[in-house]
Amino acid sequence: MPAFTHELRVRYGECDPQGIVFNANYLAYFDHTVTELWRASSIGSWEGMVEKGVDVVVGEANIRFRSAARFDDLITISASIVHLGTTSLKLELLIHRGDELLIEGWLRQVFVDVKSFGKTPIPEWVREALAPYVASADGAGE
Amino acid sequence: MPAFTHELRVRYGECDPQGIVFNANYLAYFDHTVTELWRASSIGSWEGMVEKGVDVVVGEANIRFRSAARFDDLITISASIVHLGTTSLKLELLIHRGDELLIEGWLRQVFVDVKSFGKTPIPEWVREALAPYVASADGAGE
Amino acid sequence: MPAFTHELRVRYGECDPQGIVFNANYLAYFDHTVTELWRASSIGSWEGMVEKGVDVVVGEANIRFRSAARFDDLITISASIVHLGTTSLKLELLIHRGDELLIEGWLRQVFVDVKSFGKTPIPEWVREALAPYVASADGAGE
Amino acid sequence: MPAFTHELRVRYGECDPQGIVFNANYLAYFDHTVTELWRASSIGSWEGMVEKGVDVVVGEANIRFRSAARFDDLITISASIVHLGTTSLKLELLIHRGDELLIEGWLRQVFVDVKSFGKTPIPEWVREALAPYVASADGAGE
Numbered sequence: 001m002p003a004f005t006h007e008l009r010v011r012y013g014e015c016d017p018q019g020i021v022f023n024a025n026y027l028a029y030f031d032h033t034v035t036e037l038w039r040a041s042s043i044g045s046w047e048g049m050v051e052k053g054v055d056v057v058v059g060e061a062n063i064r065f066r067s068a069a070r071f072d073d074l075i076t077i078s079a080s081i082v083h084l085g086t087t088s089l090k091l092e093l094l095i096h097r098g099d100e101l102l103i104e105g106w107l108r109q110v111f112v113d114v115k116s117f118g119k120t121p122i123p124e125w126v127r128e129a130l131a132p133y134v135a136s137a138d139g140a141g142e
Numbered sequence: 143m144p145a146f147t148h149e150l151r152v153r154y155g156e157c158d159p160q161g162i163v164f165n166a167n168y169l170a171y172f173d174h175t176v177t178e179l180w181r182a183s184s185i186g187s188w189e190g191m192v193e194k195g196v197d198v199v200v201g202e203a204n205i206r207f208r209s210a211a212r213f214d215d216l217i218t219i220s221a222s223i224v225h226l227g228t229t230s231l232k233l234e235l236l237i238h239r240g241d242e243l244l245i246e247g248w249l250r251q252v253f254v255d256v257k258s259f260g261k262t263p264i265p266e267w268v269r270e271a272l273a274p275y276v277a278s279a280d281g282a283g284e
Numbered sequence: 285m286p287a288f289t290h291e292l293r294v295r296y297g298e299c300d301p302q303g304i305v306f307n308a309n310y311l312a313y314f315d316h317t318v319t320e321l322w323r324a325s326s327i328g329s330w331e332g333m334v335e336k337g338v339d340v341v342v343g344e345a346n347i348r349f350r351s352a353a354r355f356d357d358l359i360t361i362s363a364s365i366v367h368l369g370t371t372s373l374k375l376e377l378l379i380h381r382g383d384e385l386l387i388e389g390w391l392r393q394v395f396v397d398v399k400s401f402g403k404t405p406i407p408e409w410v411r412e413a414l415a416p417y418v419a420s421a422d423g424a425g426e
Numbered sequence: 427m428p429a430f431t432h433e434l435r436v437r438y439g440e441c442d443p444q445g446i447v448f449n450a451n452y453l454a455y456f457d458h459t460v461t462e463l464w465r466a467s468s469i470g471s472w473e474g475m476v477e478k479g480v481d482v483v484v485g486e487a488n489i490r491f492r493s494a495a496r497f498d499d500l501i502t503i504s505a506s507i508v509h510l511g512t513t514s515l516k517l518e519l520l521i522h523r524g525d526e527l528l529i530e531g532w533l534r535q536v537f538v539d540v541k542s543f544g545k546t547p548i549p550e551w552v553r554e555a556l557a558p559y560v561a562s563a564d565g566a567g568e
Contacts, residue, residue, distance in 0.1 A: 202349065
């Protein structure tokens, strides 16, 4: 069961001449969903986190395209944290239209210091805020 | 006769389910063409200008859609400065595919101070750099 | 008073290095808002209209940038029809963040036959569906 | 040594508030590079291929972000086919700025019939056209 879900409407300009969402735009949907997960958690706004000295960059992204979302579809993006490491976490994301699974993917996100842009340990307050969204806390560092 | 031209290839992800360039993307083409005009002039790179203390924001944009560019079309965007005021300029832009006129538009661009983000007079060195791209220098302030 | 309003959250990928919404993306917001106005009216889904034989293309667009929307802002886009002609209509759009007006613009939209892509009169059922969103019905043809 | 390279200039609107290319846009660069590889091969234009009855959809995509491309960077995207199966192929893509490796990724692309949109074997003429871009032809089906 997914820890977090966000619903959105596919916009016309996000679709390509095949009439379906252009493949790169699913990554933009993932990114937007992460922001909304952050907001739902006690972290709150993304910029609020940045003001506290940490930011997050994507280290790796993977997407499997099973079926396509189309213009005007109402889609649900679910996200859960499957690994919460020392300086990075892995999020699994699924996109459904109703019961139909369209897209599976994951993101590896790396915490960085806002000033040096170098890797930094996930702060304790972020770790606690994200705990409710961890599918199976493994606690392993990396 | 246009003062500056830039050629580009329409990308798949820029097109919509009608098989044509999504309307908002023409504004992105305009923006990209302005950067290339700057580069062709003695201003050079956009960031070089910003480092010297001035930036440019769009004050107003207008686009008339006569015909559509399609995926894989090679299009030519021409730009000329039709008004060079005290703090702003007006650029006219045309997009052609071969001899066919597809899009007509214009941008009003306002010079701002990088620190205050308030309006600032166009610096003399920018004015000189842009002179070759002025269609009919009117010299009028605003 | 605007005839229709749509609220949306500015996404990170819609913003540029100045930290504000990239200018072309406001046109995409306009486009999305038109789809939502259609949905709110008795026209319903955009694709439902296309299946009935008419589509809409943008003839001209204008945007004035008064102030910028930023990442994570909740913005309200209001739209009203200020001219409902024989084959085209003009929509005025405003974008606010709270009480602050950020963007003013308008779109001239032209109805086309789905098969020929030539101009076609606005069907009576579309005209009736849009009537509640007309700011000042002038009834003038064009 | 890469089988195909394509050079492009990073556009302002492709960058995000961190001043770097927004992560989803690298997938759009990959897509555009595939179109250019097709054009360089004897397949020619993408639409020419579609008119012959086959199209290509992305089955899976992977991106590793090592370093970021910035506004105005001139970047080189290299692509080589590392697996040419019966109905799909795998492309490896690298993005460099000068000698610096910024992005590594791969795409699994699946050939589909234009009418049924079901998987279809890669036609012989496509296979021959792509042969020069195969890094290590393994000939294995899948």
